[in-house]
Amino acid sequence: MNPLGSCKDMHRLVAESMDRRLSLVLRLRVRAHLMFCDACTNFKLQMEWIRKAMRRFDEH
Amino acid sequence: MTNRPHPEPDLATQLAPLRPHLLRFARLQLRNDSWAEDVVSETVLAVLEKPGAFGGQSSLKTYVIGILKHKIIDQLRSSNRDVHLETREDEGDDQAFDKLFSTDGHFRDAPPNWGDPQATLERQEFFEILQVCVERLPAAVGRVFMMREWLELDTEEICKELAITTSNCWVMLYRARMRLRECLQLNWFGERPEAMARR
Numbered sequence: 001m002n003p004l005g006s007c008k009d010m011h012r013l014v015a016e017s018m019d020r021r022l023s024l025v026l027r028l029r030v031r032a033h034l035m036f037c038d039a040c041t042n043f044k045l046q047m048e049w050i051r052k053a054m055r056r057f058d059e060h
Numbered sequence: 061m062t063n064r065p066h067p068e069p070d071l072a073t074q075l076a077p078l079r080p081h082l083l084r085f086a087r088l089q090l091r092n093d094s095w096a097e098d099v100v101s102e103t104v105l106a107v108l109e110k111p112g113a114f115g116g117q118s119s120l121k122t123y124v125i126g127i128l129k130h131k132i133i134d135q136l137r138s139s140n141r142d143v144h145l146e147t148r149e150d151e152g153d154d155q156a157f158d159k160l161f162s163t164d165g166h167f168r169d170a171p172p173n174w175g176d177p178q179a180t181l182e183r184q185e186f187f188e189i190l191q192v193c194v195e196r197l198p199a200a201v202g203r204v205f206m207m208r209e210w211l212e213l214d215t216e217e218i219c220k221e222l223a224i225t226t227s228n229c230w231v232m233l234y235r236a237r238m239r240l241r242e243c244l245q246l247n248w249f250g251e252r253p254e255a256m257a258r259r
Contacts, residue, residue, distance in 0.1 A: 006161070006164065006165025006166070008160075011160075015237050018237065019229070038170065049174050050241065051209060052181065055209075
């Protein structure tokens with residue numbers, strides 16, 4: 001088992017971190033996983049991308 | 061009497077073309093056409109009743125949308141008992157999302173880098189796709205997502221207004237984010253290999 005967690009577990013934490021503050025332990029685990037995982041890093045960027053887009057939704 | 065021209069007719073003329081825009085957002089948020097009509101009418105009236113309140117610091121559109129958001133929040137507060145939130149309508153989602161991963165928990169198709177949002181967020185066509193993607197969200201999920209990302213309410217506040225548990229709220233927001241991501245990937249980024257190639 002990967003000590004840094006599976007992408008399946010991590011993507012959910014990344015998505016939920018947009019809506020709630022994760023515990024310190026979870027935040028560290030996510031951060032460690034992202035350091036070594038491009039797929040989850042891109043997923044996190046996509047979540048942030050969507051937020052940026054929604055903030056500008058009004059203008060269009 | 062002063063001979064200063066009365067500002068109202070002018071403001072009303074300026075407001076008229078904004079109405080479809082307001083209605084579009086009200087519908088996306090409330091998912092109910094007659095509520096959307098009501099809240100837009102209330103917004104227009106509120107603006108016309110106090111023509112002096114618009115100081116011109118922002119664009120009229122920004123100002124009116126700000127008022128619309130307040131009216132919608134009031135509407136959501138007063139009607140939360142009438143809103144039947146069918147939160148089970150998309151239970152199949154979680155199994156669908158599981159398919160994104162192999163049995164050992166890796167992404168089957170690694171999410172690509174969508175590139176720098178700056179240029180895309182200047183494009184009207186992108187927001188047309190975004191609108192379609194938000195419309196396609198199941199009503200309850202879409203409403204919660206719009207409350208979070210368009211009205212910019214805290215998760216706790218949303219749960220309170222809708223009388224749902226916080227974990228239910230997180231699940232709905234998670235589903236909304238996953239569906240939107242997929243919809244944008246398919247309908248916007250999928251056609252733009254140059255954005256996907258950038259890593």
